[in-house]
Amino acid sequence: MKQNAARIAHFSSIFKYCEEAEEEFFASVLGARWKPGNPMFPRVHASCDFKAPLRVHDRYRVEITDIIVGEKSITYKYRIVNLDLEAISAECTIVTVAIDPDTFQPIRVPIELREALLRQGARMKA
Numbered sequence: 001m002k003q004n005a006a007r008i009a010h011f012s013s014i015f016k017y018c019e020e021a022e023e024e025f026f027a028s029v030l031g032a033r034w035k036p037g038n039p040m041f042p043r044v045h046a047s048c049d050f051k052a053p054l055r056v057h058d059r060y061r062v063e064i065t066d067i068i069v070g071e072k073s074i075t076y077k078y079r080i081v082n083l084d085l086e087a088i089s090a091e092c093t094i095v096t097v098a099i100d101p102d103t104f105q106p107i108r109v110p111i112e113l114r115e116a117l118l119r120q121g122a123r124m125k126a
Contacts, residue, residue, distance in 0.1 A: 009054040014090050015046055018078045021062040022094070029116050039107055041074065041096035048092040052085055059083040065091075067122035069114050072106045073097045075125070 054060055059082075066077035073095055080090040098109045118124070 007056050009056070009089075011048070011050070014048055014050075014054070014080060014092060015094070017060070017062050017080060018076070018092050018094055019043075021064055021078065022076055025064055025120075029120055030113065038101075039098040039110060040101050041098060043094055044073075044097050045095040046092070048090050050090050052082055052087040052089045054080065054082050054089040055084075058085065060089065067117055067120070068125050069109060069117050069122050070125035071108055073125070074109060074117070074122075 061081045061083060063079045063081065064076055065079050066075075068075040068077075075093060075095045078090075078092040078094070079088055080092070081087070082089040098107050099105060100107050
């Protein structure tokens with residue numbers, strides 16, 4: 001865990017924890033069906049509200065609390081729970097955009113992915 005002088009998790013670490021949870025979720029939903037050449041999903045927005053400290057040796061859990069699928073984007077909402085303090089340490093939002101790996105232009109979220117996410121409880125962007 002990256003730390004700062006205050007012995008708490010550096011803010012950038014929180015986003016890494018979110019990304020790891022997203023990757024694990026993505027793999028569990030799609031498994032080996034997602035192949036190179038499919039869209040890339042770079043992060044285009046990230047925000048986080050810090051609620052309670054997450055110290056260097058604290059145990060924590062990352063929960064994906066909401067997934068919102070747009071025409072070309074996927075928004076993930078996260079909650080990081082400090083298990084040692086029994087408190088929410090952070091609530092974060094990360095927005096990704098589907099892009100063509102060759103042109104780097106935004107494209108629609110593939111229907112296969114959209115449907116897989118919806119089956120897992122995601123919702124469509126209003």
